Amino acid sequence: xxxxxxxxxxxxxxxxxxxxxxxxxxxxxxxxxxxxxxxxxxxxxxxxxxxxxxxxxxxxxxxxxxxxxxxxxxxxxxxxxxxxxxxxxxxxxxxxxxxxxxxxxxxxxxxxxxxxxxxxxxxxxxxxxxxxxxxxxxxxxxxxxxxxxxxxxxxxxxxxxxxxxxxxxxxxxxxxxxxxxxxxxxxxxxxxxxxxxxxxxxxxxxxxxxxxxxxxxxxxxxxxxxxxxxxxxxxxxxxxxxxxxxxxxxxxxxxxxxxxxxxxxxxxxxx
Amino acid sequence: xxxxxxxxxxxxxxxxxxxxxxxxxxxxxxxxxxxxxxxxxxxxxxxxxxxxxxxxxxxxxxxxxxxxxxxxxxxxxxxxxxxxxxxxxxxxxxxxxxxxxxxxxxxxxxxxxxxxxxxxxxxxxxxxxxxxxxxxxxxxxxxxxxxxxxxxxxxxxxxxxxxxxxxxxxxxxxxxxxxxxxxxxxxxxxxxxxxxxxxxxxxxxxxxxxxxxxxxxxxxxxxxxxxxxxxxxxxxxxxxxxxxxxxxxxxxxxxxxxxxxxxxxxxxxxx
Numbered sequence: 046x047x048x049x050x051x052x053x054x055x056x057x058x059x060x061x062x063x064x065x066x067x068x069x070x071x072x073x074x075x076x077x078x079x080x081x082x083x084x085x086x087x088x089x090x091x092x093x094x095x096x097x098x099x100x101x102x103x104x105x106x107x108x109x110x111x112x113x114x115x116x117x118x119x120x121x122x123x124x125x126x127x128x129x130x131x132x133x134x135x136x137x138x139x140x141x142x143x144x145x146x147x148x149x150x151x152x153x154x155x156x157x158x159x160x161x162x163x164x165x166x167x168x169x170x171x172x173x174x175x176x177x178x179x180x181x182x183x184x185x186x187x188x189x190x191x192x193x194x195x196x197x198x199x200x201x202x203x204x205x206x207x208x209x210x211x212x213x214x215x216x217x218x219x220x221x222x223x224x225x226x227x228x229x230x231x232x233x234x235x236x237x238x239x240x241x242x243x244x245x246x247x248x249x250x251x252x253x254x255x256x257x258x259x260x261x262x263x264x265x266x267x268x269x270x271x272x273x274x275x276x277x278x279x280x281x282x283x284x285x286x287x288x289x290x291x292x293x294x295x296x297x298x299x300x301x302x303x304x305x306x307x308x309x310x311x312x313x314x315x316x
Numbered sequence: 317x318x319x320x321x322x323x324x325x326x327x328x329x330x331x332x333x334x335x336x337x338x339x340x341x342x343x344x345x346x347x348x349x350x351x352x353x354x355x356x357x358x359x360x361x362x363x364x365x366x367x368x369x370x371x372x373x374x375x376x377x378x379x380x381x382x383x384x385x386x387x388x389x390x391x392x393x394x395x396x397x398x399x400x401x402x403x404x405x406x407x408x409x410x411x412x413x414x415x416x417x418x419x420x421x422x423x424x425x426x427x428x429x430x431x432x433x434x435x436x437x438x439x440x441x442x443x444x445x446x447x448x449x450x451x452x453x454x455x456x457x458x459x460x461x462x463x464x465x466x467x468x469x470x471x472x473x474x475x476x477x478x479x480x481x482x483x484x485x486x487x488x489x490x491x492x493x494x495x496x497x498x499x500x501x502x503x504x505x506x507x508x509x510x511x512x513x514x515x516x517x518x519x520x521x522x523x524x525x526x527x528x529x530x531x532x533x534x535x536x537x538x539x540x541x542x543x544x545x546x547x548x549x550x551x552x553x554x555x556x557x558x559x560x561x562x563x564x565x566x567x568x569x570x571x572x573x574x575x576x577x578x579x580x581x582x583x584x585x586x587x
Contacts, residue, residue, distance in 0.1 A: 048417065057575040059484075060338040063428075067331040067385065068409055070427035072419050081585075083575050110416070114338065130416045132409055138339055145381070145401045146319065148343050156341035157334075158571040166569055173476045180448075205444045208479050212570070213330075298437055299483070300429040304328040304354050314352075 049078045049101040049109040053094060053124060055117055056155030058083030064134055065112035077110075085115060086154070091123035098127035116154045165215065168315045172211035172218075179219035180204055185236045188219055192312055194240055195220040196233075197247035198276045199267075200257045202294040202302060206247070209303045215315030216307075228279040233287050245306055246284045246291030251277045253295045320349045320372040320380040324365060324395060326388055327426030329354030335405055336383035348381075356386060357425070362394035369398035387425045436486065439586045443482035443489075450490035451475055456507045459490055463583055465511055466491040467504075468518035469547045470538075471528045473565040473573060477518070480574045486586030487578075499550040504558050516577055517555045517562030522548045524566045 050069060052061040058081045069077050078101075082094055102108045111129035115121050125131060139150045160166040179187055181204065188194060193210070195203045195218055203220040210216040227234045237244055251273040258268035266272055284291040290309050294302050307314070321340060323332040329352045340348050349372075353365055373379045382400035386392050396402060410421045431437040450458055452475065459465060464481070466474045466489055474491035481487040498505045508515055522544040529539035537543055555562040561580050565573050578585070 057571050059571055059575065060334055063331055063334040064405070064409075067428040068406070068413060071406075071410060071421040071423065072413070072417055073422055074419060075417060084579060110413070130413075132413070134335070135339070135342075137408060138335075138403055139342060142339060142343070142381070142401075142403070146343055146346060148345060150342040151344055152342065155572070157338040158569055160567065160569045160572075170476055170570070173479065177448075177451075177475065204448065205441055205483070208444065209483060212476070212480060212483065296431070298429055298431045299441070300328050300330055301426070301431075304330065308355060 046074075047076045047078065047105060048107055049080065049105055051094070051098060051101075051109055051111045051113075051129065052079070052081040053085055053111060053113040053115060054083050054155075055086045055115050055120055056083065057158045058114075059158055061112045061114045061134060065110075065132070068112075068132075069110075085120060085124070086117070088119065088123060091120045094124060095127040098129045102128040116152050118152075165315065168215040169212060172215045172315070173208065175217040175219070176204075176207040176211045180207065182221040182236075185219075185221070188236075188240045188243070190217060191219040191240070191243055192216045193218040193245055193306070193310060194237065194243045195245055195247060195306075196223055196237065196289070198223060198249070198254060198273075198280055200254060200261065201247045201249045202299065203247055205299045206294075206302050206306070209299045210306070213300075213303065213314075214307065214312070216312055223276075223280050223283070225276065228276065228283075231279070231282055231286055233283060233289070241287070241289070244289050245310060246280070246289045247302070248277060248281050248284070248291055248293050250293070250295040317345075318347045318349065318376060319378055320351065320376055322365070322369060322372075322380055322382045322384075322400065323350065323352040324356055324382060324384040324386060325354050325426075326357045326386050326391055327354065328429045329385075330429055332383045332385045332405060336381075336403070339383075339403075340381075356391060356395070357388070359390065359394060362391045365395060366398040369400045373399040387423050389423075436586065439486040440483060443486045443586070444479065446488040446490070447475075447478040447482045451478065453492040453507075456490075456492070459507075459511045459514070461488060462490040462511070462514055463487045464489040464516055464577070464581060465508065465514045466516055466518060466577075467494055467508065467560070468562075469494060469520070469525060469544075469551055471525060471532065472518045472520045473570065474518060476570045477565075477573050477577070480570045481577070484574065484585075485578065485583070487583055494547075494551050494554070496547065499547065499554075502550070502553055502557055504554060504560070512558070512560070515560050516581060517551070517560045518573070519548060519552050519555070519562055519564050521564070521566040 052065045054061050109129045112132045114134050199222045207218040210218045254273040255270045323336045325332050380400045383403045470493045478489040481489045525544040526541045
């Protein structure tokens with residue numbers, strides 16, 4: 046069975062999409078066609094979207110689900126005339142919150158993903174630049190500045206995690222690959238020792254690592270299962286000997302890895 | 317006035333945080349202390365969080381706001397005993413959605429940020445790697461593979477935007493800096509011409525650009541206002557002459573830039 050789901054906003058649409066996707070994920074048996082339409086900020090665009098919703102209702106023989114965070118009341122009024130099942134995200138919660146907080150909502154568009162709070166925004170962008178500049182052990186002289194240093198075998202997920210931590214939390218994360226040369230004495234590489242309290246380890250199942258490496262360098266020694274097994278075994282030994290907290294990333298998304306690191310390290314979001 | 321807000325989940329907490337922050341952004345006069353606690357997945361953790369909420373209620377002389385997406389019913393039951401104003405995000409919407417869809421929710425934890433849908437997840441990670449490999453005009457031989465090529469002056473926001481597009485939408489975005497050498501003939505740089513239909517331009521107010529560049533290279537010619545004015549003027553001239561769609565990023569966050577590019581280009585999310 047197919048249903049269409051719209052995510053509508055007069056801002057970026059990220060909030061409507063985020064909540065909408067989370068809710069739809071609970072209905073695994075249904076095949077949803079997902080359509081995000083952000084920046085619905087004038088009456089023409091509102092009428093256009095009403096037509097699209099009505100058309101989808103006809104084609105599907107079922108009214109679409111409409112998740113919206115539209116703030117402007119004249120736009121809301123038009124969109125609510127569509128033949129959809131309306132999930133009014135802000136409308137549902139803002140009124141009770143106003144009561145509880147004894148304060149009027151400002152009903153302004155696009156607050157949460159704007160640069161209104163300039164300092165926090167700059168911290169996030171600086172954190173992205175920090176992650177890029179300090180990727181892959183490229184430089185170690187800025188480790189003093191780092192909130193976190195992710196270590197692990199090549200292709201265990203360090204770089205995407207650092208970038209996500211930067212964008213989502215404004216956390217400055219460097220990363221350092223533990224390579225074969227570092228595996229001789231079962232200790233943390235020298236460059237990391239002065240910063241041991243910031244070090245967090247990633248590990249991954251050797252089979253998964255071999256698959257990932259094979260995409261990068263097919264049939265290389267680097268991607269062989271024996272090499273991956275050797276590296277992972279030695280690296281986990283270092284983590285345990287040096288009491289470095291670590292996480293096996295095999296079954297986790299970059300969002301899950303990042304949030305688990307935040308919990309485990311007690312780092313505060315700079316956002 | 318200060319109030320505490322908790323964002324609770326038995327998964328990553330990203331959905332609770334995303335919606336909660338968007339709602340709180342509508343109450344600008346109130347100073348919120350924000351506490352995210354993900355992975356509340358056993359009864360001990362549930363009891364612990366009840367204590368934290370009750371303590372905050374005492375300290376603030378007002379009950380905290382509690383935004384939660386906890387799915388497991390035994391955990392929910394415990395958390396709901398806390399002295400908080402409960403914003404039950406899933407509870408509010410899942411029941412009406414079940415009715416509408418004539419389908420039972422699976423009540424499973426952490427679906428939307430997991431790697432359950434492995435293909436889509438891999439596309440996002442591949443897109444991150446693509447953005448890194450094709451950053452800053454480093455390589456142009458993979459432009460065939462790109463969904464999008466972002467161009468603009470150095471420090472106009474290309475790289476963070478490419479990374480966000482990759483992580484959020486699984487879009488493969490390369491970026492190419494337009495430097496002074498490219499400004500001689502008021503045309504798109506040669507490397508870009510065969511891919512013109514994928515090119516999207518960023519621009520930025522010269523004053524803002526000078527500020528950003530000064531943080532990177534203080535008092536350099538590169539960061540001077542005259543240099544920034546010259547580059548931006550010439551670059552915008554190229555965009556107009558070549559009819560390259562473009563966006564002024566000065567007032568926009570990376571989320572806003574990215575969503576506007578998605579709208580303008582009609583690119584589909586690979587997620």
